Amino acid sequence: MSAIPLTDTSKLCVHTITTKPWSVEEAMDKYAEAGVGGITVWRQWLEGRKISEVGDQLRACDLEIVSLCRGGFFPAATSQGLEDAIEDNRLAIREAAELGAPMIVLVCGAVPGQALDESRKQIADGIAAALPLAEDYNIRLAIEPLHPMYADDRSAINTMASANEVCDRLDHPLVGIAADVYHIWWDPDLAEQIRITGEKNRLFAYHVCDWMTPTTDLLNDRGLMGEGCIPLEEIRAMVEKAGFTGFNEVEVFSDRWWARDQDEFLTEIKKAYLNHT
């Protein structure tokens, strides 16, 4: 099964970290000029700015604000640590509201050596504690399952099934899933889990990039779509079949691409989006 080809960039969203050398001001100008439809803003890109003004600038550029990235990192060795994490997620919710972002991506967190089940419990508890404020501002919280190679210190939620389990436990219309191909492409249960996620109206976001062979760095060696081995068109077909009509968000962490001219990179992103996504 393959998806219908993408013929324009109206559903292309780029994460500010993808073009890391650019400030949010540069990024918005360049993205808008390139015809990119949406932007996901990483919180670091808002430092030192009046957030509501950045939101106004983005809207003036006709860029749809898809998400604020990222909240999460709930698990902690102490109850104070968990409380601090919840407070930071509440801050992220206020920032998203100020920016005009309807959603926050959650990288849920993990503590090396702490039992993953305990971390998963803390994640559910942490999200539950932040939910009332998310309701006040109507901000969606998207749990992003992270690749199992990040289970030590980045996320104890490593599969769609595991994310769905947390969603089931919380059972709230504002809690859903951000499906990122980098983290989930290998999963033998992927098609079924995406189907379930859609059926439960919780497929909130879809992120794309590619898996390089060899991968030389666990964090910053992602490929642009088409450079690697992920069956992107098949996974997009699953996502669309599950009812997803949102943006295809390009989230590439790559020392290799960051070292290149970013205007050229943005041109390559568009090509890769139209031909290999």
Place this chain on the structure above:
Amino acid sequence: MSAIPLTDTSKLCVHTITTKPWSVEEAMDKYAEAGVGGITVWRQWLEGRKISEVGDQLRACDLEIVSLCRGGFFPAATSQGLEDAIEDNRLAIREAAELGAPMIVLVCGAVPGQALDESRKQIADGIAAALPLAEDYNIRLAIEPLHPMYADDRSAINTMASANEVCDRLDHPLVGIAADVYHIWWDPDLAEQIRITGEKNRLFAYHVCDWMTPTTDLLNDRGLMGEGCIPLEEIRAMVEKAGFTGFNEVEVFSDRWWARDQDEFLTEIKKAYLNHT
């Protein structure tokens, strides 16, 4: 749940690759001297030797030969490639018989860009084709699920569930699973899958090491037990509860440890085995 402490090294098995700088002759002398109970021999260590003689030497050292490592790598882009892989696995079976190893560990293989389902089918077909010879020599074939970060080019079998599925399909007493903590520790379904594996009498091998934070290399940055975040005693308790009474095989790929004096390393392996496994 935690396992009963290990009080001696009779069930300690070391893979020759763990002490990579040593030849098989050095390794067998050193292991035997250290009171190591078993050895898993990697095929490269047999190059240029008469294999039956190595087997005799190992038995003379009172080292139990636990496994020959490794077969597998079935998936291929061409039918000739698959046929060649099957032939190599038949060779491995003959080598195991010559050595006196009752089992071969299978790293099943993957082809970048080939659909994982197709690779999984080729893996099952490949094992099925090698099975008659395995029957002739009574050699067990242990499918080792590999961490999802190796799904691109090393193995399309990335979870215990996926390995169990191939075993179910082949349904043969000589086909089972080698459970390596490095690959499976993150799996939310681990306890249940280990239970099922034991129940079906196919938990053939148990490999230990640790996961480092940070991990700086996808292949050769494994930790010694206790250096990382894997809940080793809990997983051993699961394995033993599932009926496993075999060796705890230390398989550490580590540029860091290989650069050290290997006698000191073997002392550390024993300490880590007794205190953190």
